[in-house]
Amino acid sequence: MAVPKRKKSKAKIRSRKASHKTKPVAVGVCPQCGAARRPHRACPGCGYYRERQVISVEAE
Template identity: 50%
Template sequence: MAVPKRKTSKARRDRRRSAKSRLTIPNIIECPQCHETKLPHRVCAACGYYDGKEVISVE
């Protein structure tokens, strides 16, 4: 069984663990139909349009 030869320092350990915390903020765009904010390449939750066409009917 593999055993570490030396103790991993706290700085090295924490640097490796902090790589997961570097998440990016998602892009938010304006819907061309209703001008609400939405995620790109997704149907607008406010009006139901995608790519200029009504995909779902929103009441």
């Protein structure tokens, strides 16, 4: 089995792990009510998705 010849330096490991940072959460705007809404999800404010109501929201 192939085995690494040298131990990787801390800088090498840290520079690789620097690319493992998570992306910020994608947030869009609801075309129905203008509230912040995640893409491909029903709006938490008005319950609309693709121009029709798909979930009921108590306080509208």
